[in-house]
Amino acid sequence: MTSQSPLAIEATGLVKIFGDTRAVDGVDLAVRTGSVYGVLGPNGAGKTTTIRMLATLIRPDGGSARVLGHDIVREQDAVRSAVSLTGQLASVDEDLTGRENLILLGRLLGLRRGAAKTRAAELLQAFGLAEAAGKLVKNYSGGMRRRLDIAASIVVTPRLMFLDEPTTGLDPRSRNQVWGIIRALVAEGTTILLCTQYLEEADQLADGIAVIDHGKVIAEGTPGQLKASVGTGALHVRLLDPEQRPQAAELLGAALGVVHLEPDLAALSVQCADAGRAAEAVAELSRSGISIADFSLGQPSLDEVFLALTGHPADDDSEQRPDAIQEEQPA
Amino acid sequence: MSTPATEAPTTEADEAAVRKAIYSTARPPKARPVSAALTFGWRGMLKVKHVPEQLLDVTITPVMFVLMFTYLFGGAVAGSTGAYLDYILPGILVMSVLFTTVYSGVALNTDLTKGVVDRFRSLPIWRPAPLVGSLLGDSVRYLVAGTVIIVLGVALGYRPEAGVVGVLAALALVVVFAFGLSWVFTTLGLLLRTPNAVMNAGFMGIFPLTFLSNVFVDPATLPAALEAFVNVNPISILANASRGLMEGTASAADIGIVFATAAVLTAVFAPLTTRLYRRG
16 A cells, blocks of 8 residues: 555644644654554643544644655545544444444445454454443443444554553453453554553553653653653562551661652652662661561652653643543534 | 354453454455445434334324324314315424424534544545435434324325325425435534534524424415515425425426425535534
């Protein structure tokens, strides 16, 4: 179809303005073919708007982008023929059954009636939805809905898939299943642009990550690079008895420097790159009669990366985030 | 279509099967426009199948109208209920079907709040297909409404001169006009924010237009200014043409004007609706 460019997505200076909000304010992206690229940011950072522009659902107000070699404004049909979208709201029809949803999409993508039915049955089986095939989607659980949503996106396997927060609101087991499906897609050669506000998700799945905040890419790299750019690793300690945390904080502070108290009342962490000094500090805690549940020395988590980059935690919803609402309105 | 009996249904995604499912398709040629539109029509039919109550408005309301107008106003307006039934039945057919078109706009507005529209918009299909398809589906609802009225009318003693053929022709004409008119309401459905607003605005337009037509009364009994308006109201012309077809006296001019009006409405509002729909 197109010459195999090493880049599946090339975006330069994308801008989208809603009213007086610059929801996306000059985003550059370069996504390698065959990779999983994570776009990471809090609610309202501009992730969904970026995806919607790349998927040709809305027109950019500035900048340009090519998806699989096709311009997203001038060659919309070519883009649409090669991508599929799993939106933040589940992009399936709640008033139909799971099977009907998949047949509907198969027909719309050009499969004949018989082929569409066979394909629907195959996908329902593979995604663990065979039993629920005849039930209306509005009665599905969140996890089932997500799986159907992804199945709907691969009725005809796309070369590029946009996944907008695929595990938001799912329980850990359903989340793991969705992750498994995503890994299977990548293994079969589909490029994935994954928007998420879960740092762990990006860490688990993505080869490259762009951190986005207030419509701008504020950092970019592999998960490892991002962590390294924030500096050293950290020693994480969790105590058996939260009552002992002040005492532990004092000891660790004296040995290693500024202590960060985690939301978990029994946990604390401290910046430290040196395994030897960390081991000594842990031994010191132990000698002082503080019972340790577990400890680890690792690179900083993406949560810490986000905090270091933006000055506010990734799950900070307290600020006004207008574009999340505006994006849903039809006009 | 059942799943293969050899494989027990599971409730978990099976990664190996997912991988197999991923590489087992080749991209088929694009769906043809007509086929895409019909698929959307099928979607509309499925919704009716799952929630048959949706047909209440196109069955109960027309029955109510026929009974109410015939027996309440028949004596006063036409001297007898039988005479009025002959006059009003084609009119009620027109009114009921046209009122139903407002719901096309309401349904579209409701649809837009759902995530599935994003998927439709991101598909490589003929752009107006989702809209044309859902209006084709709605045309089936119009047919149901029309059929209910005619069957009830016959049961009450209505005997059209032109027989079955005339009645079917009238029904077809009304449905064609309704298809054209419904594009006005789908445009409204995309411009207004809530389903309720669409409903209110829609009826605020269609209600007076219907009553200021010859659906209920002979325009000759009206004040001159009103009569002039009623005579050029496309709904009057549609009602005339329908009566004519049922009685075997239809004028080609009336039928031509009805088709032309439907064509103009479609030509103006279908592209407008499509553009608004794409814009999201």
